[in-house]
Amino acid sequence: MRETAFAKINLALHVRQRRDDGYHELETLFAFVDGGDELAAGPASRDELRVTGEFGRALDDPFGNIVAKALAGLPHGAGWAVTLEKNLPVAAGLGGGSADAGAIFRMVEREYGLPHDWREKAAKLGADVPACVESRACIGRGTGTELEPIANDLAGCPVLLVNPRIPLATGPVFKGWDGIDRGLLEGDTLREMTLSGRNDLEVPALALVPQIAEVLATLRHTKPWIARMSGSGATCFALYDTAAQRDAAQKAMPREWWTLAGALR
Structure with a gap:
């Protein structure tokens, strides 16, 4: 199985207020680029994660990686051996880790289907993850997890x-x-x-x-x-x-x- 973790950009990002829980109320325009990290996975006796690519060394704890966490919370048989080719810079405003997790969700969806509470599972991994699972232009509100579809007149731009x-x-x-x-x-x-x-x-x-x-x-x-x-x-x-x-x-x-x-x- 192969999947691209599409780079996320915020076409606009409006911060509206600080919340009591330490997060912020946002309004943002999510959009996705047709390139990013690349993931490959195959069945294994247990979960394994190998990180390669230009920015692979920036992820020094593969077991704490968001990909491993996403996989652990989703149905995928006995295990998957995943190779993550890290092409996107880390801590770069591109939702790289969230995009990687989103790619795992899409791979699981194709093979096993997603559980009914997948959006909640995605949001627990990170505020950008629900948007990255779908990887299409939308408006994000709240902490970025409340998604609203929008007609995409910028597709192909x-x-x-x-x-x-x-x-x-x-x-x-x-x-x-x-x-x-x-x-x-x-x-x-x-x-x-x-x-x-x-x-x-x-x-x-x-x-x-x-x-x-x-x-x-x-x-x-x-x-x-x-x-x-x-x-x-x-x-x-x-x-x-x-x-x-x-x-x-x-x-x-x-x-x-x-x-x-x-x-x-």
Whole structure:
């Protein structure tokens, strides 16, 4: 069995308020790129996880990995031997671990079907996991687990992801949010909502990783119709009208930065 763990981006991320439980009320536009980590699995006498790929060494505890946790909570026979090819940078605002878990859910669904409470199981693994299981554009509310379908007028849109190869943990970025509610998502289409939206975590992320500003400036110089930081950073994305524009932009990025050229699903 093989499955791609599609990279998640937040086309917009509005932080509305801090909750008493330590989490935050959000409104976000989830979208997914047609590339990401790659998972392969086959039957085994017990669960096994092998991690490879460019960013595999960043996952130093495979048994504590979210993939192993996802597998442990789902029906899959005696066990699966899973190989995770880690192509996405870790702690990068791309939902990499959540996307990996989402891929496991889809593999289990094909082979065994998912339990009726799969959404609750997914949410316990992480706020982005329910969206990553379905891996299609939607609106996320609450902590990001309350999902609302949206017509996807951006399917196929050329996208470029860029990361300065600096990991950025989510907790400190949320902690740096100034607590100001800057309002609702607005617009009738996904494109309109993206253009009118914002990422409220960009300012606190910049305070921690100033290089994000250089990434955004470099992307905006390539004339996308939108360039913005994804999630809690430090990955930024740019959306283009044509694949040729995207590919030219990728070539213009500094060689030391990580990039991924693709299309929105």
